[in-house]
Every structure is written in structure tokens, then in C-alpha cells.
Amino acid sequence: MLYREAGQFKSTYAQDQQIFPIRQDRIAIGVLLAFAAIVVPLVGNEYWLSAIITPFLIASLAALGLNILTGYAGQLSLGTAAFMAVGAFMAYNAELRIPGMPIIGSFIIGGVCAAAVGIVFGLPSLRIKGFYLAVATLACQFFVLWAINRVPWFSNHSSSGVITAQKIEILGYDVVSPAGKYLLTLAIVALMALAAKNLMRSETGRAFMAVRDMDVAASVIGIPMMRTKLLAFAISSFYCGVAGALYAFCYLGTVEPEAFTLDLSFRILFMVIIGGVGSILGSFLGAAFITMFPIFLNRASEWVAGVFAVEIPGAIVSNLEAMIFGGLIIFFLIVEPNGLARLWQIAKEKLRLWPFPH
Amino acid sequence: MDIAFFIEVLAGGLLAGVMYSLVALGFVLIYKASGVFNFAQGAMVFFAALTFVSLVERGLNFWLALVVTLAIMVVLGLVTERVVLRPLVNQPPITLFMATIGLTFVLEGLSQFLWGSQPHGLELGIPDVPMEWLSQKWNINISQFDLFAAFVSGVLVAVLAVFFQKTRIGRALRAVADDHQAALAVGIPLQHIWAIVWGVAGFVALVAGIMWGVRNGVQYSLTFVALKALPVLLIGGFESIPGAILGGLIIGASEKLAEVYAGPMVGGGIESWFAYVVALLFLLVRPEGLFGEKHIDRV
């Protein structure tokens, strides 16, 4: 009853095109953003901010990037972590080598470099599709990691390939506290999510989905295949690159190339599958799930260990985690291939009628 | 250029390639019979190897351990077919592929959950030393074990090729791969066929796991070796047994040669990506692989 749209008529197309056409949604998102921007940094403890919420936001951004490429444009990619690595290392180098470069500029440079790499490794998508393309993106994943490891320039000639992200300074303020880093991440992620939503409901998004659904037909009605596919790779890699830069600067601090392995690529793919393919909201839901679940599992195993007075080694927990993730992927693919985002939609439909049954 | 050394490197690469083919074969079998690209094949190799070696270390006789592991692999195949594949039977191939990625994680976690994560050595009684005859006569060092592994792989491939082409069950498998509905319509029991296929794939995984286990030790990195089989498939085509062999040889040889001759110029370690890049370039020229079937999109 609270959620009904009765009385909310749209009299212009502009109103119909809004991202949140239902007033209750607009209020909810406003409250959520205000809460996130004001309440959380004041109230949240440092552990939660730096170890859970900030990485969740970063993961959402990477998942968003992958969703654009795989969910909207239908190009399966297993090289997400490689793009993040490019973003991280190039942002570091920009900050290091260009005097007076503002941090946002470094992030953008990281993203643009990742986009360039994305375009190069996206070229095969013009000839190959489906699993073949997925295996080709593995070439990107392994090659980029090797290059970052072997070419000393990337890590400023450090012997171990490890870099330390520089201090962030914006308009004279040092952003060092967890709260500060959280707010910076929140701002960037929120803006990029808005941009992504705008893109996906415009012609670009439609062109992506057309290529995903039936690329021969898309070509026949005039959609340019090469430009569209490469644009998808570029935009997606840009998002992953910025996510990688945030990963280095606002979370890890000290970054080694091994932080960007195939395992990370799979994790982000899982976020997209579980959260909902082709959905902006889904990226956030999936990221939340995959970020929170290991923590939940850890706490649960600690509780079980306490109750039964046994020692549960970390290895067991991490193996259990892998098994459950895999199981959940299979479960979601069988039961709700459109992921948590679809479940959310169904919940909202029910909410429209609540408390009435129909 | 030292010819003897070149032949040594080439031979080593070719032999490694045969072993890659062995893993690729498992992929091809499942794809041929059910149209599913089983990303979890590598995890199956790891699981089989780890189970086998753990049973042997716990005192089980070699042959008994082999049989028991084989039985476990068959059961695994049946469970997978029932729990993962059957509910997804009408979904697009990409969904099934992602389900096998999930399966990969389940198997990797399960393997280490059951048997722990320390590396294990594995011995088959054939030493990894150069064949004396070759090394003394021509100064070429080729490992005895590599030759043995190549021989075993070759035999297995030949047997499977004959099985698919000549036997009734092999024909049924090919029919199922082509068109499930049509196969059902002529009375082929789909479920039995899939059970057989996954069982055979499990057996292949076990053999591959043992061979690679002796070579590199049975440890988590085995799953990456299996990933290397993917470029083999790209080159050979997903549906072709001869393609898996030829692709394996090409990948094995080129990777080894590149590693030895080009590697030192760029700092080494190129075997982590070289195979993939080769496959990628190959695909650009021939998008369906050497023996793969061309897909024509009809509008």
C-alpha cells in the first residue's frame, strides 16, 4: 500500500524516462545516499569502513564494468582483473611521474590506459564469439600480469614488483583516514554508476543489447559492429581500471601484481552472475553478496568453533567458501538466471500490493 | 645453431603437447556428446590426481586405488549430470559454461577439503631420466617418462577415436551431440549416454592427472596446466579428437621453443601466456579452429 504508484501520472516523455520513475523510489534513494554520505562516516567504525564497505564499493564498480561488457553487450570476459591491474599501476605511475597531477586525474589516466588495453584485447571479438572469446580474454589476463611483473617501469624498478600507492591529496586536504577514503570512493562510484545508467538507457546501451541479442540483425539495421563492440570493451575496461586504481589507493595501499589474479576475475564474474546480468543494481547486489559472504562464513565458523570447542583451520573455511560459491553460482543459474536483481524486482512487485495478497 | 639441442627442445615440446592433448580430450568428449564446454575439466584432473595419490599414500594398492578413484570419478560425473546439467538442459550454452565455472570452484574446494592442500609427489616407476640410447648416440636428451606418457596418451586417443567412430555407443554419442531432440526421437537414452560420457571423461581426467602428477607433482598448480588445454581446443576445434592432438602438438612445441629461444630476450616466464596468444592469433585466421565446424548464422 505504501508502494503504490496510484496518482503518479507521467505527462511528458522526460518524466517517463527518469531513472527512478516512482516517487517512493526517489525518496528511498535520496535517503540511502544521504545516509551513506553523512551518517556512515560519522558512525561507522574503522574496521567496517576500511575492510568491508570500501572494498564493497570498489568491487561494485568492477562488477559494473564487467556487467557492461558481459551483461549488456554479451561479450564474455575472463580478464577483468588484468584491466584493474592496468588501472592501478598506471594511476600509480601517473601520480609518480607527472608533477602536480591531481589524484582524480591519475585515476582517469589509469582508466584510460585500461580502456586502451581493453580495445586491443577486444579486437578478437570482431571475429570470435562465446567461449572462444572467453578463452581469448584469458590471453589478456595472463599477458598483462606477466608484463606488469617483468617490465620494471611499471613498478618503478622495484625489485619485487610491489608498489606503494601514494598519499591522496584533494584541494589541499589529505585523505588518509578510512572515512576520507570511503567518501572519495563513494563519490566516484556513485557518479560512475549514474553515468553507466545514463549510458545504458541511451542509444549506446541499446546498441550493446542489440549486439548481445542478435548481432547479425543489429548490423542489418545500421548498428556498427566494430565500433559498438570496441566501445563496450573500452567503457568496461575504463570502469575496471578506475576500480583497480581505487583498489590500490583506497584499500590495499601496498600493491603487488599477484593481487590481480584469475581468481579475482572469476570473483567479479560471480558478482555479475549472482547479482544479475545486465543490471546496474545487480552489480551492487552481487558485490555486496560476494564481499559479505566470506565474512559471514568466518563469523559462523568462529561461532561453531566456540560452541563445539573445536579448532577450525582457516584452510577448511576457505575451501568451504569456494565450494559454497560454486554451488551458489549453479543454484542461481538454475533457479533464477537473472540473479538477485530479478528477485528484488519480484519483491517490489509484491510490495506494490502489500498488505493485500492480490 | 645446435641441432641436437633444437631437437631436444622440440621433442620435449611435442611430448608436453601430447600431454596437453590428453587433458583437452576430456573437454572434447564432453562437448561432442552434450554440447557443454566443461570448464571444470581441469578441476576434474586435479581432483582425480589428488584422490588417487591420497589413497596410495594411505596404503592402498596402486591398482586398487586406480579402480576406486575411477569409480569415484564416474560417480562424480553422474552427480554432475543429475544436479547441474539436467536442470539447465534448455538454457543457452553460455549458461552451461558458467555453471561449469561454478563446478570448478566446487571441485577445487572439495579436493582440498577432503585431502588437504600440501603438494604430493607421485611415482610410477619410470624414471625421469634421458633415454640412454638417444643421449649417447646423438647427444639428445629426451626423458624416458615423457616418452612413456606420450605413448599412453597416444594409445588412449587411438582407443577413443575408434570408440567414437566404430561402435554403436560412439555413434549414439555423436547423435546426441548433434541434436538432443532428434536423438531422443530415435530412442537414444539421453541420460545413460551422458552418464557414459562423463564417466569416460572422468577416466581421461584420471589418466591425465596421473601423468601430470608424476611430472609436476600433485598440487594446486595442476589446475593451471589444465587451463593450458584451452588454447589447444581453440586451435584444434572443440569437437575434434584429431584436432585435440594436433592442437596439443602445436601448442606444446611452439610454447617450448618460444620459452627456450625467445624467453631469455624478454625476461623469461612467457609460458604463462604464450600458448593463449598463439591460439588467439590462430583464431583470427581460422575462427573455428583446424577441424572445428563452421557455424553459419542464418537470418
Add this chain to the structure above:
Amino acid sequence: MSGAARRVGEVVLSVQEVSLSFGGVRALQGVSFDVREHEVRAIIGPNGAGKSSMLNVINGVYHPQQGKIRFREREFQDMDSRQAASLGIARTFQNIALFKGMSVLDNIMTGRNLKMRCGFLQQALWLGPAKREELQHRRAVEEIIDFLEIQHIRRTPVGRLPYGLQKRVELGRALAAEPALLLLDEPMAGMNLEEKQDMCRFILDVNDHYGTTLVLIEHDMGVVMDISDRVVVLDYGRKIADGVPEEIKRDQKVIDAYLGVAREAVN
């Protein structure tokens, strides 16, 4: 019912000696005909006659081994389908080539893609020009939605619609491009009587209202005789008749082709 009020103009499309083969199969052999502006031209013939292939050649999906297509003063042999689209040729498909994951509205909006100018950066920021362009095209698409009477399903994902409605949406997508030449491949296949009547009405309205030149493949003889100005008949890849519906109806070669009368082997 074929509009005598319609003014049929000059030749706008000319197919000249087109031959097309796939491997050993000869789909088309030396076919020539023309299409005049504003007219409704039907292509008919038994199954396998090469009708769809002909349409595919006209809009650049297939490239003929011999012969040329001349559209509005430009000659082509190997135009690609994107070029054809940008020249003002739009089409529908026999087996429906809609984007199943998108809504009706979005599908028809994709038909406007060649008219959209804003770059992706402008779209991402939803600045003035991008927003204005989107709304402008939305208005045009809504007119088509009204015209085709599909307002009630505009947000429904196309994959969930019944066959007849999907065909209508596909017509809408083709119309959204404001084409000069519209190719319709069996637009009424699989429809019941009521749906066919609706579709006929829409097709004629398109021709009347927008003046679009139509080339359509259709099996329902009643429809063909009613709405076409002129008809081309194909059989085994060759043209066997070309003229107004009354002539075609009485042409012995056409009757033979449809009844499958035995003939000498065609080389």
C-alpha cells in the same frame, strides 16, 4: 483496393541480371526487375524459389556473383547491409530478428540508431543535447507505436510476446528508420485471419500515409492480389512472370509452377 489514388513514380530500385549461388546451389539465376517509387511490389513463388535470397541481395546481406542492384541512381554489387540501411532500405525477416532481451519500445528505438548523433560521453552525462535527442526520437517512436496500436505492450520484453505481435513490433522497428524502401519478408506468415487483416491495414497505411515503396514476399494469394500494384514471380531462382496481379493470376507458367507440373530438367 490497390490505391488508384496513389501516384506511382519513377523507377527507384532496379535489379539487373542478378545471379547468386551458395556452393553448388544456385539460388538466383539472371533475375531482373524494377520497382517504382510509392508502389507495392510483391515477389511470389513456390518454396525454395529464391524469394528471401532476392531480398537479402537487395539489402546487402548476400552479395551476388553476377549482376547489379541500382538504388536511387547508385549502382552496387557488394553493398553491405549497413550501407543499405543508411541509404534508406529497411526490412523485416521471415523468422523475426528482434532483440529478445529488450522491450518493445527499446526495440523500435534501435531502428532510429542511424539518426542519432550524440556521442557516448554526452549520453553518459545526459546533458542537454543527449536528453533532447533521446526525447525527440522517443516522440517519433511513440507515433509509430500509436499507429501500430501496441501502446499497451511498450514495456514488455519482446521475447514474451505472441508471434503476431512480435511481427508487428518488427514492422515498427523497420518503420522507425523512416525508410524510402521497405522490404517485408512474409509479414503475415503464421497469422490468423484477424491478425492478417490488421497487418494488411498497417501495410497499406504505411504506403498511403508515409508513401514508402514496399517490396513484399507473401504466400497468401488473396492478400497479394488485393494490395499489390505489380507482381514478380520466381521459380527455381528464375523470373517466370512480371506484371499486374490480373495478368499474373491468369499466366499459365505461374499456374504450372504452383501446381508443380512436371517439366524438363532445369540446367
